[in-house]
Amino acid sequence: MLEIRDLHIKFHNREREAVSGVSLTIHDGEILGLVGESGSGKSVTAMSVAGLLPRKQCSYSGAIYLDGAELLHIDRKELRKKQGKAIGVVFQEPMNAMDPLMTIGKQVEEVLRIHTTCSREERKRLALEALAAVDLPDPEDIYGKYPHELSGGMLQRAMIAAAIVIRPKLLLLDEPTTALDVTIQAQILELLKRLNKESGISMLFISHNLNVVRKLCSRVAVMQRGVLVEEGDVETVFHHPQHPYTQHLIAAIPRRERKENRHGTK
Numbered sequence: 001m002l003e004i005r006d007l008h009i010k011f012h013n014r015e016r017e018a019v020s021g022v023s024l025t026i027h028d029g030e031i032l033g034l035v036g037e038s039g040s041g042k043s044v045t046a047m048s049v050a051g052l053l054p055r056k057q058c059s060y061s062g063a064i065y066l067d068g069a070e071l072l073h074i075d076r077k078e079l080r081k082k083q084g085k086a087i088g089v090v091f092q093e094p095m096n097a098m099d100p101l102m103t104i105g106k107q108v109e110e111v112l113r114i115h116t117t118c119s120r121e122e123r124k125r126l127a128l129e130a131l132a133a134v135d136l137p138d139p140e141d142i143y144g145k146y147p148h149e150l151s152g153g154m155l156q157r158a159m160i161a162a163a164i165v166i167r168p169k170l171l172l173l174d175e176p177t178t179a180l181d182v183t184i185q186a187q188i189l190e191l192l193k194r195l196n197k198e199s200g201i202s203m204l205f206i207s208h209n210l211n212v213v214r215k216l217c218s219r220v221a222v223m224q225r226g227v228l229v230e231e232g233d234v235e236t237v238f239h240h241p242q243h244p245y246t247q248h249l250i251a252a253i254p255r256r257e258r259k260e261n262r263h264g265t266k
C-alpha cells in the first residue's frame with residue numbers, strides 16, 4: 001500500500017540529515033505508529049509522504065510508493081492530484097491548521113471542491129455525513145460554525161472529518177491527541193479505531209508517546225535523530241524493547257499507565 005525506501009532528507013540550513021535512510025511499509029488496513037521525540041524526523045517523514053516537503057529548502061533521495069505510484073520525485077502538480085484524493089492529513093493543532101474565517105462545513109467540503117465534480121448539494125451532503133461519522137453532535141449546526149466556536153476535541157473531530165470526506169486510502173495523523181486532555185484523547189483514539197475497522201483506511205499515527213501508540217496501533221517504528229532504530233509488533237516492542245532509546249521511551253511512561261495496560265485496560 002505505502003512503501004518508503006531508503007528515504008534521506010537534509011535541510012540546507014542543518015548539518016545533519018533530518019531523515020537518514022528510513023524504510024517503512026504500511027499494509028492495507030494497517031495502523032502503524034511512528035514514535036520519537038521532537039526532532040527525531042518522524043514529522044518530516046510524514047511531510048514527505050503528504051507532499052508537504054519544501055523541496056527547494058532541502059536535498060532528498062530514496063523513493064515513496066503509494067499503490068505502486070512513486071511520489072517523492074514526481075511533478076508537484078501531479079503529486080497534488082494523487083495525494084489530494086489518496087491521502088488525508090490531520091495535524092496536531094487544528095486551530096492553527098483551519099481557516100478561522102471559513103465555516104467548518106466549507107472547510108470539510110474543500111477537498112471535494114478541488115478534487116471532484118460533485119455539485120454544491122452533493123458536497124454538503126458528504127460533508128454532513130463525514131461530520132456525523134466522527135461523532136460530532138448535530139452536524140447541521142456544526143456545519144455552519146466557525147473554528148473558534150468549537151472545543152479542542154470537537155475541532156479535532158472536524159479536522160478528521162475533513163481528512164476522510166473524500167475516502168482516502170491513507171490517513172496521516174501527526175500528534176493528533178497531544179493537545180487534548182486524557183478523556184478526549186481516549187475518545188479520539190476510539191474514533192480512529194472505529195474508522196479503521198469500518199472503512200479499512202490505513203493510518204500512519206505519529207507520536208512521542210509509545211503508550212498512546214500501543215492503544216491504537218498493531219505495529220510500531222521508533223525513530224531517533226533521523227534513523228529508524230527499532231520496528232515490530234507493538235506488544236513485542238513494548239514488552240521486549242531491543243534498542244536503548246526504545247527502552248528509554250518506555251521507562252518514561254508513568255508507572256500507573258504501564259500497570260493499567262498490563263491489566264488490559266486499553
